[in-house]
Amino acid sequence: MTAKKKTTTKTKISKDTIISVYMETVLETEHMPKSVFKFCKENNFQESEFYSFFASFEVLQKDIWTNFFLHTMHLTQETSEYEASDNKEKMLIFFYTFFEMLTANRSYVLFALDESKDMMKNMLQLKDLRTHIKKYTSSLIEERNDAQQLKLLKHPSKIFSEGAWLQTLFILKYWMDDRSPSFEKTDLVIEKSVRAIFDVFETTPLESLVDFGKFMWKEKMS
Numbered sequence: 001m002t003a004k005k006k007t008t009t010k011t012k013i014s015k016d017t018i019i020s021v022y023m024e025t026v027l028e029t030e031h032m033p034k035s036v037f038k039f040c041k042e043n044n045f046q047e048s049e050f051y052s053f054f055a056s057f058e059v060l061q062k063d064i065w066t067n068f069f070l071h072t073m074h075l076t077q078e079t080s081e082y083e084a085s086d087n088k089e090k091m092l093i094f095f096y097t098f099f100e101m102l103t104a105n106r107s108y109v110l111f112a113l114d115e116s117k118d119m120m121k122n123m124l125q126l127k128d129l130r131t132h133i134k135k136y137t138s139s140l141i142e143e144r145n146d147a148q149q150l151k152l153l154k155h156p157s158k159i160f161s162e163g164a165w166l167q168t169l170f171i172l173k174y175w176m177d178d179r180s181p182s183f184e185k186t187d188l189v190i191e192k193s194v195r196a197i198f199d200v201f202e203t204t205p206l207e208s209l210v211d212f213g214k215f216m217w218k219e220k221m222s
Helices: 015-029 036-042 047-051 057-077 087-104 106-114 119-125 127-146 157-177 181-199 206-221
Strands: none
Touching: 015 036, 015 057, 015 106, 036 047, 057 087, 057 106, 057 119, 057 127, 087 106, 087 127, 087 157, 087 181, 106 119, 106 157, 119 127, 127 157, 157 181
């Protein structure tokens, strides 16, 4: 999902068209449009067409993150590798693909999260993404629970999904600051953090947590 050029001819306006034009507009102007009216007029479509999909720019912003998630799920689930993987590998594939999606749209993501230094506003923008991530990761632990015969071996999906969301925010912040070629260090963080969060639900979490802690300490000191 990348930004497209502004519409210059009258065609049927779609949700994706408006999102793409919005993303390009904020990158070109380096600020949010001042009004829906002006945004629509400059891009050759009607306010009514905008409002048929979005109640405001804030709703549109949240939908962009939802699109990142949905495109990621589409790309992962259409592969045989994903279907043949266990739940830990599925989560790894998801995060690798999700951050590839963000990298393809890095300029917009950095603008969107840096434009407002207010963390609460950023959390509002990511609210729907949080819902999707928690629902997805909860389904992974529920699948694992279904495979367990003993109730004592089953784990609370709510705790796991909330941890996975905090993990997403942590990786996102790391990726934003990552200056390594092809964001190789972010890939390492993904691998080690996914391993750690899954192993917390297994019998030998200590090794993974120590390994992850050593990696982050090394990165902080370098």
